[in-house]
Amino acid sequence: MSDSTLPSTGGSEFGGQRLTPAYRPSQVEKQAPCQAGCPNCGDIRGWIGTVAQRDKLGLSKEQAYERAWRMITDVNPFPSVLGRVCPHPCESHCNRSEHDEPLAINAMERFLGDWAIDVGLPLPVIDGEAGPEWIGVVGAGPSGLSFAYQMARRGYRVTVYEGRDKAGGMLRFGIPDYRLPPGVLDAEVERIQRLGVELQLETAVGRDVSLEELKKRHAALYLGIGAQAGRGLGIPGEDGPGVWTGTEFLSLVNCGESVELGPSVAVIGGGNTAIDAARAARRAGADVTILYRRSRTEMPAIEHEVEDAIEEGVELILLASPVRLERQDGALRTLVAQRMELGEPDDSGRRRPVPIPGSEFELPVSAMIAAVSQAPDISGFEDLDQDGGWFLTGNGGAIGDGIFAGGDALGLGIAGMAIVQGRHAAETLHARLRGLEAVPAIEIDRQLVGPDEIIMEFHEKRPPVYAERLAPEERLAQPLAEVSGTITEEQFLEETSRCFSCGSCFGCEQCEMFCTSGCFTKLEEVGPGVYFTLTLEQCQECGKCAEVCPCGFLEVN
Numbered sequence: 244m245s246d247s248t249l250p251s252t253g254g255s256e257f258g259g260q261r262l263t264p265a266y267r268p269s270q271v272e273k274q275a276p277c278q279a280g281c282p283n284c285g286d287i288r289g290w291i292g293t294v295a296q297r298d299k300l301g302l303s304k305e306q307a308y309e310r311a312w313r314m315i316t317d318v319n320p321f322p323s324v325l326g327r328v329c330p331h332p333c334e335s336h337c338n339r340s341e342h343d344e345p346l347a348i349n350a351m352e353r354f355l356g357d358w359a360i361d362v363g364l365p366l367p368v369i370d371g372e373a374g375p376e377w378i379g380v381v382g383a384g385p386s387g388l389s390f391a392y393q394m395a396r397r398g399y400r401v402t403v404y405e406g407r408d409k410a411g412g413m414l415r416f417g418i419p420d421y422r423l424p425p426g427v428l429d430a431e432v433e434r435i436q437r438l439g440v441e442l443q444l445e446t447a448v449g450r451d452v453s454l455e456e457l458k459k460r461h462a463a464l465y466l467g468i469g470a471q472a473g474r475g476l477g478i479p480g481e482d483g484p485g486v487w488t489g490t491e492f493l494s495l496v497n498c499g500e501s502v503e504l505g506p507s508v509a510v511i512g513g514g515n516t517a518i519d520a521a522r523a524a525r526r527a528g529a530d531v532t533i534l535y536r537r538s539r540t541e542m543p544a545i546e547h548e549v550e551d552a553i554e555e556g557v558e559l560i561l562l563a564s565p566v567r568l569e570r571q572d573g574a575l576r577t578l579v580a581q582r583m584e585l586g587e588p589d590d591s592g593r594r595r596p597v598p599i600p601g602s603e604f605e606l607p608v609s610a611m612i613a614a615v616s617q618a619p620d621i622s623g624f625e626d627l628d629q630d631g632g633w634f635l636t637g638n639g640g641a642i643g644d645g646i647f648a649g650g651d652a653l654g655l656g657i658a659g660m661a662i663v664q665g666r667h668a669a670e671t672l673h674a675r676l677r678g679l680e681a682v683p684a685i686e687i688d689r690q691l692v693g694p695d696e697i698i699m700e701f702h703e704k705r706p707p708v709y710a711e712r713l714a715p716e717e718r719l720a721q722p723l724a725e726v727s728g729t730i731t732e733e734q735f736l737e738e739t740s741r742c743f744s745c746g747s748c749f750g751c752e753q754c755e756m757f758c759t760s761g762c763f764t765k766l767e768e769v770g771p772g773v774y775f776t777l778t779l780e781q782c783q784e785c786g787k788c789a790e791v792c793p794c795g796f797l798e799v800n
């Protein structure tokens with residue numbers, strides 16, 4: 244939407260003296276904070292508003308759902324998956340948190356994702372952009388598949404080479420079933436395949452086919468190889484039975500293999516992998532203790548996952564770090580650890596853990612899972628730009644002539660980040676192949692609407708909706724059962740109506756009601772954010788319209 248349907252006259256001339264009107268309104272669409280918080284810059288306000296305003300927009304419920312889902316899948320082909328696992332930074336930016344509580348955006352995304360799977364909606368294609376080039380992708384994780392989707396929907400022929408026997412990357416082999424059922428992932432991957440994306444499983448580049456061969460075969464390549472290799476701790480006693488890295492252990496569990504853990508497991512680390520490993524070990528019947536060398540504040544894991552782990556009986560020892568493992572006849576017996584305190588911030592900005600001399604203590608353990616970090620396995624890609632084993636990319640993910648890379652192989656991140664990097668690389672490559680204007684970085688530089696610009700009192704206070712969840716004892720009794728449910732349709736619709744529509748008109752009609760000069764005219768054909776025209780001839784410059792606009796869309800200048 245343009246700034247205003249009428250350009251401002253910039254003031255009037257009177258008796259030779261120029262008077263600048265103080266309260267001349269204009270319609271200015273601004274960026275919503277949820278969108279600013281989303282790594283993918285998704286138009287969250289747009290898709291929520293499409294459902295919330297469906298009656299005003301003349302849409303049936305189903306039409307609104309479909310339109311909203313298409314807005315999501317324009318940038319992310321995995322709404323059902325991300326609706327389950329995204330740490331949803333969008334919600335922590337929501338202006339509604341200044342009124343009652345932020346919108347349950349993640350739960351709404353999941354509802355729409357599940358609905359689209361149920362009704363069998365195909366992913367949206369982009370007509371008329373096709374090129375003859377054959378594009379190769381290495382790695383069928385979220386990043387590679389996001390890239391493949393964005394190229395395939397533009398009409399390119401795409402082949403994805405995946406080393407393992409199934410697609411999904413860490414979404415399948417890292418995140419446990421109780422958080423992300425494999426059927427949900429399968430449905431969203433299959434939908435990408437239905438666009439014509441060819442998946443060559445059990446084809447590892449560097450092992451089964453060389454990078455050189457793929458360079459000859461394809462017009463361009465995208466490397467989404469992730470960071471699959473778990474890192475050990477490097478402490479004495481680590482080599483031998485009873486020790487796994489977090490990703491090794493979770494991959495075994497997710498493949499349905501039984502892992503002999505014994506009665507007491509120590510998990511080392513404070514990220515998502517550590518929490519998932521601890522909860523999976525707990526479901527296998529072990530007593531589980533997590534050791535993390537910093538405090539809870541610095542824990543990178545998703546906060547509610549940590550809460551869930553504690554509810555399930557996982558013990559947390561903070562400010563503690565392993566020193567050595569002791570074995571008896573080869574079997575693990577004891578983990579010796581020491582207490583830490585926090586010193587000055589390190590390069591990551593988190594306070595550095597410093598050992599406290601003489602603070603060693605012992606934990607009896609039958610197994611240890613080291614979930615401290617992962618790194619890419621770059622064998623086969625050694626000639627490409629890298630920094631300490633991580634790919635180094637330039638604009639749009641370019642790493643070489645016709646080669647792009649993204650996702651965890653650039654640095655450990657979240658699935659949403661891997662998806663946006665795949666999308667950006669695809670858009671950049673497409674622009675290059677078709678000689679189009681270069682694609683800018685994915686960010687929006689519109690003005691952001693803060694809580695001060697929202698009239699909170701316009702909206703009654705209402706808590707967000709919550710999905711049903713399994714009780715901790717039920718979770719342990721059914722280790723694969725999904726912990727959180729999907730919100731109901733009724734809850735979904737109720738939640739969409741909590742959106743403030745920050746910075747975009749939602750047709751509340753306040754401006755029209757308060758304008759005594761008739762400057763606002765309702766449009767016959769409305770659209771999201773577009774309900775009224777504004778004509779300023781009769782404007783008395785009282786400023787009332789902007790004063791009563793609850794979403795910060797009207798401005799006076």
Ligand SMILES: Cc1cc2nc3c(=O)[nH]c(=O)nc-3n(C[C@H](O)[C@H](O)[C@H](O)COP(=O)(O)OP(=O)(O)OC[C@H]3O[C@@H](n4cnc5c(N)ncnc54)[C@H](O)[C@@H]3O)c2cc1C
Pocket residue numbers: 328329330381382383384385386387404405406407410411412413414417418446447448449467468469470471490493515516517519545620623649650651652655656657658659661
């Ligand atoms: C245990 C765990 C829990 C997580 N929880 C969350 C969460 O709750 N929310 C969230 O947003 N993120 C989470 N993450 C992070 C998220 O999963 C990753 O950021 C994301 O999967 C990275 O995507 P990617 O496509 O870059 O890499 P990956 O998902 O790792 O996929 C890489 C793919 O490339 C394949 N591959 C690698 N090398 C080759 C080769 N040489 N040839 C062919 N194929 C190859 C791999 O087999 C794999 O399929 C979690 C990660 C882990 C490990």
